[in-house]
Amino acid sequence: MLRIGPIQLNTNxxxxxxxxxxxxxxxxxxxEWGGVGLACTDLLSPQGLLRGTATSLDLAKTNDYDKPVGMQLYGSDPEIMAQGARWAVEHGATVVDINMGCPVDKVTKKDGGSKLLTDLSRAVAIAKRVREELDRCPLSAEEWAHRLGDAQRPGAAHACGGHEHACGEGKAARVLGSGPVPxxxxxxLCWHTSDFETGNACSPHLARMLADVGVAAxxxxxxTTEDKFQGSVRLAGIAAVVDAVGGAIPVIGxxxxxxxxDAANMILETGCEGVMIxxxxxxxxWIFRDTWSYLMTGRKPAPPSEAEMLATIRRFFSLMLEQRDERYAMFQIRRRISWFAKRLQRQLDNGKMESVKPFKEAIRLADGPNAVLDALARFEAGELRGGIEPAAEHSGAEPI
Ligand SMILES: Cc1cc2nc3c(=O)[nH]c(=O)nc-3n(C[C@H](O)[C@H](O)[C@H](O)COP(=O)(O)O)c2cc1C
Structure with a gap:
């Protein structure tokens, strides 16, 4: 089982x-679908958190059900990153993560994200300083129980439907001893693809140095940064990092x-201890539920019914309305509907996939929450379908 510092996660x-x-x-x-060992916030600006800007605070939002949770910080100044890490601990983080992989200009132009792969001494200095700060704000045993999700376990909502599988739900992660947040x-892998191709990727060396200054995983x-999201994942690059750390800390592929x-293959090919999706x-x-079941038993649970998938979309939308506001919830449901609808396509008798384009269009053109709910109800009643779906092209960074 995957262990991150003192924390024994419930799944890997x-x-x-x-x-x-x-x-x-x-x-x-x-x-709610089960199988998630750890989830992480999107990248957070420590300056934004420290200044209390609304955007940063919204991004850092968590609650008792959202545990254990990693909070990810980006930046290049060790002191500011350390203060951001302290903020994260004071606001519910179970794990603090440093972003050393973002290829986006807005982040790399300020020397953060994957730009750190071109300046390893800075990357290590940030990790060292953040580690020091985390050591200065240890958690009590009671607080640890809270951060691991014990607080929300009894009666927590759970969507997996109790099918026969190992979804990992029902057990809290465990902490082995108490102390600071990991x-x-x-x-x-590295910035330049040519470095990877000539066997000079910096990630194995960097991972070793990070382990030496107390990074837990x-x-x-x-x-590579130059790859952006093109091509296929280079499993050999992950395997090289696993070899380099030699079991000192876990590597998550x-x-x-x-x-x-794909997860089983990644573990087999690279020797990584955890898989991030x-x-x-x-x-x-529900990919975490399915994957955990597959890794544990070799079997995948039955796929969710169409009604369960639609319930998942409704659930997301209602949480968005509850946690943010109507404008933001509408923005999110419109931009995500292509992702959500991907699994809603049905295979026709001729083997082609039935298009759900009319449904996606109805959501995108919806002028308010009632119109979204109406589109979901109409789809459930068999409407808003028709035609043939164009070939999927989900390999890029952005959903279509
Ligand atoms: C639109 C987009 C935004 C991302 N934002 C972050 C981020 O905030 N922090 C981070 O570490 N990685 C970020 N990533 C990278 C993902 O965490 C992940 O490493 C990458 O998508 C490959 O994994 P996948 O194929 O399972 O998606 C982002 C990726 C995408 C496509």
Whole structure:
């Protein structure tokens, strides 16, 4: 079982940060399906948190059900990152994570994210300083119980329907002893693809140095910064990091896991101890339940019925309305409906997939929550379907 510092996770599957998508509502939906060992906030600006800007505070929102939770910080100044880490601990983080993988200009131009892969001494200095700060704000045993999710276990909402499978739900993560919150780092293989191709990726060396300064686990997205989201995940790059750390800390593999078999293959090919799933969860929030069952028993639970999938969309939408406001909930449901609808397509007798485009259009054009609920009800009644779905092209960074 995956252990991050003092924390024994309940499964070895993690929900990835996906800026603008893996918010509290979505994390709750995934957790309700089961199988999520740890979920993480999207990347947070420590300056924003410390200044208390509304956007940062919204992104950092968590609750008792959203546990255990990682809070991910980005930046390049060790002192500001350390103060951001303290803020995260004071506001509910079970784990603090440092972003060393973001390829987006807005982040790398300020020397954060994957730019740190070009300045390893800075990357290590940040981790060292953050680790020091975390050591200065240890949690009490009572607080640890809370951060691990004990507080919400009895009677927690659970969507998996009690099918015969191992979804990991019902047990809290465990902490082995008490003390400070663990620190993790999430990285790519290196900046330049040519470095990877010539055997000079920095990630193995960086992971070793991070372990030496007290980082409890590293997540490796098996692409270079130059790859952005192109091509396939490079499993050999993740395996090189696993070899380099030699069991000193766990390595969590990440990239292109869309089906339970992909996770099993990643573990087999790389030796990683955990698997982080991002885009696969956007279309399939029950992927953690399915994958955990597959890893534990070799069997996948029966897929959710159409009614259960629609209930998941409704649940997400109502959580969004509850936790944010109508404008934001409408923005989110419109932009995510393609992801959610991906699994709603039915196979026709001729083997082609029936299009759900009319349904997606109805949601995108909805002028308010009632119109969204109406579109969901009409779809459930068999309407808003028709035609043939164009070939899926979900390999890119953005949902279509
Ligand atoms: C739109 C988008 C936003 C992302 N935002 C973050 C982020 O905030 N922090 C982070 O560490 N990774 C971020 N990622 C990277 C993902 O966490 C993950 O490493 C990547 O998508 C590969 O995993 P997947 O194939 O399972 O999605 C983002 C990816 C996408 C597509």
């Amino acid at each position: 599957l993690l929900l990835a940060p996906i800026a603008g998508y893996c918010d509290l509502a979505f994390r709750m939906v995934c957790r 620190l993790t780092c999430k990285m790519r 590293v997540t490796v997205h098996g692409r 990440n990239g292109d896991v869309r089906e339970p078999e 991002g885009r696969g969860a956007l279309s399939t929030p």
